[in-house]
Amino acid sequence: MRLDFVQDDPVPSARARRGLRSHLTGLAAEEAVARKYQAQGYKILARRWRGAGGEVDIIAGKGDDLAIVEVKSARNHDIAAGYFGRAQQIRLGACAEEYLREIHLSGRDPMTIVDMRFDLALVDGLGRVDIAEAAFFL
Template identity: 50%
Template sequence: MSGEEAENPKRARGEKAYHFGLSAEEIVARHYAERGYQVLERRWRGAGGEIDLIFRNGEEIVFVEVKASKTHEAASAALGARQQARLCASAEDYIGRLPTGLLTPMRIDVALVNGVGEVDILENALM
């Protein structure tokens, strides 16, 4: 254990989780980019809060919430009803700013990343 971890283990765990989350977002961004999606935004803040990743796939806008944990099941369990509502509010905020507004094709995906970096995409998970 480093000196900092011994002094403040909660802070060290928080920093480790933060960096794990950033790494998971990068893995997911590459996953979508490899499939031809264009990254529009990373960590976009809207009316309801932050959306991790926003992509364009043709005419469709794809909002992605990234959840990372040791297992896909644990990552999935971390997405509660209140967070789902905030994601939907932010997605509506983003879409409302586009020229075609709420007529824009869209979906909200949840990307689960496990401890070894495997990605499981739940397409249209919140619609």
């Protein structure tokens, strides 16, 4: 019986470890935000929805309302908010349009959505969630 305790893969670099940590932190932040929306009666329609123009972290619906949600996490909410710029706002708008077209093509009527807004969800280092509803307009 062969006992080989040596890994074939080299030890990940510091950069790779930071990338993995950031990825896992982002997933945890998105989960915390999704739970907060669900606690407010929203249904999570999509997570990490990908379109040609990019990715939307969370799409949540409640009645006639549709929230397109960008999640940002950092040590505190102010730093997290600073990571969200105008270019991302424009990208989110394009993704929202694509999502609505996809709804229409799937046979659902996008006109049943009366109120669509863009929310910014901020998660701090302690896991506290702050949601800015209608954080920006296009």
